[in-house]
Amino acid sequence: MSAIVVRDLSFTYAGAEKPSMENVNISIDKGEFVVFTGPSGCGKTTLCRCLNGLIPNFYSGNLQGEIKIDDIDIKGKSTAELATHVGFVFQNPENQLFSLSVERDVAFGLENLGIPREEALQRIRWAMEATGILDLRYKAPYELSGGQQQRAAIAGVLAMRPSILVLDEPTSFLDPKSAQEIVGVIAKLNRELNLTTLLVEHRLDVVSRYANRVIVMDKGKIALDGPPSEVYDDQARLIGIGLPRVTMLFHLLRRDGFPVARNPITVAQASDELRRLIRQ
Amino acid sequence: MISVENVSFNYPGGPEVLHKLNLRINDGEFVAIMGENGAGKTTLVKMFNGLLRPAQGRVAVDNIDTREKSVAQLSRNVGLIFQNPDHQLFAETVGEELAFSLRNFGFKEEVIQRRVTNLLTALDLDRYATSSPFVLSGGERKRVALAAILVWDPKHIIMDEPTIGQDYLQKDRLRNFIMQLGSQGKTVIIVTHDVEFVAECKPRVVLLSRGRVIGDGSAVEILTNSQLLDQASLVMPQIAMLMNELKDLAIPPAIIDAYSAREFLKNKLRQLIAVRPPKER
Numbered sequence: 407m408s409a410i411v412v413r414d415l416s417f418t419y420a421g422a423e424k425p426s427m428e429n430v431n432i433s434i435d436k437g438e439f440v441v442f443t444g445p446s447g448c449g450k451t452t453l454c455r456c457l458n459g460l461i462p463n464f465y466s467g468n469l470q471g472e473i474k475i476d477d478i479d480i481k482g483k484s485t486a487e488l489a490t491h492v493g494f495v496f497q498n499p500e501n502q503l504f505s506l507s508v509e510r511d512v513a514f515g516l517e518n519l520g521i522p523r524e525e526a527l528q529r530i531r532w533a534m535e536a537t538g539i540l541d542l543r544y545k546a547p548y549e550l551s552g553g554q555q556q557r558a559a560i561a562g563v564l565a566m567r568p569s570i571l572v573l574d575e576p577t578s579f580l581d582p583k584s585a586q587e588i589v590g591v592i593a594k595l596n597r598e599l600n601l602t603t604l605l606v607e608h609r610l611d612v613v614s615r616y617a618n619r620v621i622v623m624d625k626g627k628i629a630l631d632g633p634p635s636e637v638y639d640d641q642a643r644l645i646g647i648g649l650p651r652v653t654m655l656f657h658l659l660r661r662d663g664f665p666v667a668r669n670p671i672t673v674a675q676a677s678d679e680l681r682r683l684i685r686q
Numbered sequence: 687m688i689s690v691e692n693v694s695f696n697y698p699g700g701p702e703v704l705h706k707l708n709l710r711i712n713d714g715e716f717v718a719i720m721g722e723n724g725a726g727k728t729t730l731v732k733m734f735n736g737l738l739r740p741a742q743g744r745v746a747v748d749n750i751d752t753r754e755k756s757v758a759q760l761s762r763n764v765g766l767i768f769q770n771p772d773h774q775l776f777a778e779t780v781g782e783e784l785a786f787s788l789r790n791f792g793f794k795e796e797v798i799q800r801r802v803t804n805l806l807t808a809l810d811l812d813r814y815a816t817s818s819p820f821v822l823s824g825g826e827r828k829r830v831a832l833a834a835i836l837v838w839d840p841k842h843i844i845m846d847e848p849t850i851g852q853d854y855l856q857k858d859r860l861r862n863f864i865m866q867l868g869s870q871g872k873t874v875i876i877v878t879h880d881v882e883f884v885a886e887c888k889p890r891v892v893l894l895s896r897g898r899v900i901g902d903g904s905a906v907e908i909l910t911n912s913q914l915l916d917q918a919s920l921v922m923p924q925i926a927m928l929m930n931e932l933k934d935l936a937i938p939p940a941i942i943d944a945y946s947a948r949e950f951l952k953n954k955l956r957q958l959i960a961v962r963p964p965k966e967r
Contacts, residue, residue, distance in 0.1 A: 421821070445853040446825035497824075497851075552723040578850050581722045581879045583919040608853055611882065611924055648854035651882055651924040651944050658948040664955060673924055677931040680951070684935065684958050 407477065409570055409602040410434040410457065415471035417452055417461060426452040428626045430471070436569070437600040439593065441613050441634075444623035445646050450606050453623070454572050457604070458492045459485040476569055489515060493563030495573040499555035502562065503547035508539060511547060512561045519566065526565075533565040536599075537591055553584030557591060564595070570602040571595065577609060589613055610638075611650040614671040622647055638669045652676035687712055688734055688764075688842060688873070693743035695729060695897075703729045705897040706743070711875065713841070716868050718884045718905070719877045721894035722919030727877045728769065730894070731844045734875070735764040747842070762791065765840035769847040769877075771819075771831035780806070780822075780830050781815040784837045791838055805833045810859070824851040842873040849880045861887050885909055885923035885942040893918050906940045 412432040418425040427449040434440055442450045455461040462469045463485050473480050475491050496502050505511040512533055516526040534540045537557040547555055556576055563571065573592065577585035589605075593616040596603040607613045614620070620637040622630040624645045630637045638653045649657070652673055656666050666683065670676035690709040696702045703726045711717055719727050732738040733745045736757045745752045747764055768774045777783035784802045793801075806812040809829045814822060819830050828851060836843065849857050857880075864887065867874050878884060884891060884905055891908040893901035901907075901914045908914060910926050922930070926942040937954070941947050 419821075445855060446851065447823045451823075575851070579723075579847075581919040582881060582921040583916075584723060585879075586921065608851075646853060646855035648857070648882075651885075652928055655925060655928070655944040655947050655951075658944060659951060659955075662948070662952055664952075673927045673931060676928050680928075680932060681935075683955065 407436055408433050408474070409436045409438070409476065410604075411472075411474040412453075412456075413472040413474075415453070415456060415469075415473065417456060417467055417469050419452075419465060419467040422467070424626075425468075426626055427456075430623075430626075430628055432621065432628065432631075434602060434604070436602055437596070438619055439596045439603045439617050440605070441610070441617040441620045442604060442606045442623065443608060443610060443620065443647050444629070448623040449626040450623050451574055452626075454494070454574055454604070454606060457570075457572055458494045459483060459488040460494075486518065489563075489568070490519065490566050491568055492570045492572055493560075493566060493568035495556070495559050495563055495571070495576050497575040497578050499547075499552065499559040499579075502559040503555055506546055507544050508547060508550070508558045508561075509534070509543040511558055512543075512565050515562055515566045529565045529567065530561075533561040536564060536595060537561040551584065552580045553587055556580065556584075556588050560588075560591065560595075568601075570604065572604045572606075574606045575608065576605070577607070577612065582612075585609065585612055589616065592616075608648055610634075610648055614638075614650055634671045635669045638671065687746075687748060688875075689744075689746045690730070690733065691744045691746075693733065693740040693745060695726075695733070695738065695741050703897050704740075707897065707899060709892060709899060709902075711873060713873055714868065714871045716864065716874045716887070716889040717876075717892055718887070718889045719875060719892050719894060720879065720881075720884065720908075720918060720920060721900075725894040725918065726897040727894055728846055731766060731846060731875065731877055734760075734842065734844055735766045736760040737766070758790075761840070762838070763841045764844065765835035765838070765842070766844045767832050767835050767846060767848065769850065771824075771827040774831045774834065775819040775827060778818060779816050780811060780819055780833075783819055783830055783834050787834065787838050793838075801837050801839075805837050808863070809833050825853065825856060828852065829856075840872075842875070843867060844875045844877070846877045847879070848876055849878060849883050857883055879920070881909060881920055881923045885925065886945075888943075893920075895919075906942055909942050910940065 412430055415430040416425050417427045444450050503511050512530050534543055537560050539557045577588055589612050595601050605613055614634045617634055620634045622642055629645055638649050650671055653669050653671055656669055660666050670679050688711040690707055693704055693707045695704040721727050736752045739753050775783055777786055781802055785798050788798045806815055811829055819827055864874050888905040891905050893908055893914055895918045909923055915922055923942045925944055925947045929937050929941045941950055
């Protein structure tokens with residue numbers, strides 16, 4: 407079953423001359439880990455906003471086409487209804503956290519959904535365990551590091567038991583080690599809960615190893631779609647996405663005429679391939 | 687010259703953020719200040735234009751103690767671009783945003799118009815001159831915030847996390863722009879987590895951790911020191927990791943970016959597989 411089907415989707419923000427997204431068609435299966443990338447202004451944030459109903463409920467404009475999530479047409483559904491299907495994590499956790507304790511923050515969405523107390527408590531605990539922040543539950547969000555805040559934000563959406571997690575550059579504000587940790591947490595949730603994951607990212611060096619699929623958007627359209635090692639080819643470089651540096655190195659070596667076979671996406675793959683080349 | 691002498695600082699009621707910190711940055715230097723979230727990087731650079739004053743110790747810009755001048759006076763020579771552009775932008779249009787400070791500094795209207803136009807073009811923002819900054823994308827707003835500071839041509843330029851939200855082409859453009867500023871003799875200080883960007887620009891790197899300088903040296907020296915990086919919650923650039931993996935093949939550890947790696951491997955591979963010249967694909 408497809409978790410998400412997007413058909414002929416176009417959107418023009420109110421007051422804008424050109425559409426931010428044009429004729430987008432995507433089908434994503436349950437449990438996939440998809441990385442969305444592309445130059446800034448390519449339409450990837452716009453697409454995410456359509457998936458959780460922020461477009462057209464919050465951002466007005468001209469929306470055409472169809473989106474089905476878990477086989478439900480989302481047209482006319484409120485952002486609150488969609489929240490139990492699609493969990494949304496923003497770039498800056500400070501925009502998402504506001505309570506006096508982590509636990510209260512994680513509970514907020516459930517309270518709004520009117521979940522009974524016993525079940526809510528169970529879910530809150532489960533979400534905090536899954537993201538590794540149970541020991542931080544009585545802390546205030548401002549006492550946490552950026553990485554911990556982002557975990558709390560993820561726990562908050564996870565508690566609503568969405569079948570799909572959409573994260574819009576969740577590592578931007580984090581130092582590299584915290585960024586790796588957060589991406590690790592996301593990959594674990596994807597694997598263990600079979601949670602369909604859409605991750606918008608520029609930092610392909612950190613996320614590529616977990617993704618089974620990369621979708622590159624350019625100028626409001628889908629430009630490339632496939633497994634990372636196939637997508638990270640010459641065209642991706644020309645569109646201007648920041649390939650992992652080991653992939654870039656192999657592009658350069660190939661241009662120099664060396665018979666490098668594939669596009670490595672991790673250091674280990676690059677190292678193996680170079681050794682193979684040298685042994686030949 | 688910016689000199690930080692024995693500076694300690696804490697926010698009211700909070701723990702110590704900077705501890706007896708010493709640092710000297712000469713005119714025209716290009717420096718990256720790196721370190722974990724909360725290391726004190728932003729606090730440190732806010733001292734450079736007087737937004738914060740040291741609790742103990744002394745910060746001097748061009749030999750003037752920052753405590754003797756107002757932020758407005760210091761800003762003429764020290765331009766600080768915030769991490770979050772929304773903390774900085776307020777005007778109705780992008781053009782107005784840039785003209786605002788020039789008017790405050792008392793520039794003539796014709797000079798203002800010329801400078802605004804030049805800078806908008808240089809940062810690929812000219813088509814937005816009459817747009818509101820708030821309809822632009824995050825990456826574009828960051829460039830407006832940068833332009834709004836560069837427009838008055840400060841001598842020392844500080845950018846807090848300039849690469850966040852920027853795609854690869856814009857980072858490339860930013861890198862060229864920083865190099866240009868350097869060739870004009872400007873001091874450029876960036877606060878960043880972006881190890882790959884630093885590996886490609888190769889500035890002097892000052893590594894902070896918990897309010898202390900734990901490393902100060904070339905990008906190659908710092909970004910290949912796994913122990914220091916670990917302490918500051920950073921990771922090695924991918925190419926440095928790759929070279930480290932291959933060190934049994936007599937690969938020097940001082941390579942941290944793809945272009946240098948290519949040059950080295952090209953020669954190395956040509957020697958090794960000289961008998962069979964590589965086929966064109």
